Amino acid sequence: MADTVMLIGFMGAGKTTVGQQLAQATNQKFLDLDDEFVKETGSSINDFMNANGESGFRKMETKILENRLASPGVISTGGGIIESDTNRQVIKDSGATVIFLQADFATILQRLSSDTDRPLLRQLSMKELTDRWEFRQPLYNEVANAVIMTNGKSPNKIVHELTNMLSLEDDSLVSLRSEIDSLDRQILKLISERVNVVKEVAAVKKLNGISVVQPNRMDQIRQELKEEFQTDPNISDELIDDLVSLLTQTAINKEQDIVK
Numbered sequence: 001m002a003d004t005v006m007l008i009g010f011m012g013a014g015k016t017t018v019g020q021q022l023a024q025a026t027n028q029k030f031l032d033l034d035d036e037f038v039k040e041t042g043s044s045i046n047d048f049m050n051a052n053g054e055s056g057f058r059k060m061e062t063k064i065l066e067n068r069l070a071s072p073g074v075i076s077t078g079g080g081i082i083e084s085d086t087n088r089q090v091i092k093d094s095g096a097t098v099i100f101l102q103a104d105f106a107t108i109l110q111r112l113s114s115d116t117d118r119p120l121l122r123q124l125s126m127k128e129l130t131d132r133w134e135f136r137q138p139l140y141n142e143v144a145n146a147v148i149m150t151n152g153k154s155p156n157k158i159v160h161e162l163t164n165m166l167s168l169e170d171d172s173l174v175s176l177r178s179e180i181d182s183l184d185r186q187i188l189k190l191i192s193e194r195v196n197v198v199k200e201v202a203a204v205k206k207l208n209g210i211s212v213v214q215p216n217r218m219d220q221i222r223q224e225l226k227e228e229f230q231t232d233p234n235i236s237d238e239l240i241d242d243l244v245s246l247l248t249q250t251a252i253n254k255e256q257d258i259v260k
Helices: 015-025 033-041 045-068 085-093 105-112 119-123 126-143 155-166 171-208 215-228 237-259
Strands: 004-008 030-032 073-076 097-102 146-149
Touching (some): 004 015, 015 030, 015 073, 015 155, 030 033, 033 045, 033 073, 045 085, 085 126, 097 126, 105 126, 146 171, 215 237
Parallel strands (some): 004 073, 030 073, 097 146
């Protein structure tokens, strides 16, 4: 494992939780730069920003970053650390293994919805928050050695991926597998949501005496999907047939359980 592992990403990406668990799993020291900021300044980040502005906060953040990078271990960073050109160069020159914990914006919002201990979050409108998230994405990628997708994953799963990645030579393979894993989870969640809608449909059918199986409708759906994806080389007619058959049979089984 690298002497220093740095976790970067937007607020709500899970850097602190994952960092603590990764450090424990690898017997490394853990540092949260936000906590180190409070120790260094004797002030909360919110109070410091109110008194010195974000520019003053970033300058102090750079000083602490340079100092703490001298110590090996796992380092969790603030979400905006990469907005500073100086910070990005310090990170690039540090020799640390930099991991971008990435999550889509919807996931970030869900995680932050009940978190009020975020000074910037309270100050930003939804548009400003969206713009900041979009602005930071390429900056995270600029300094990262690897990307771990966190959508739909528990901290334990993310730590498992990280420990595997840190023991391999090819970080890009683990990053790609991480993206596939995240997409698989999103697909299953969508299927679960589809089944919930199917249950609502079944209730309506039962109430109105409508037949559960409607083959003409599913044949129409198959044809529409084949026409829509006919130019996509990754989606064959056979794949559409197999997927629709699986979803249809699952739906029929659920509906029959409710209607009978």
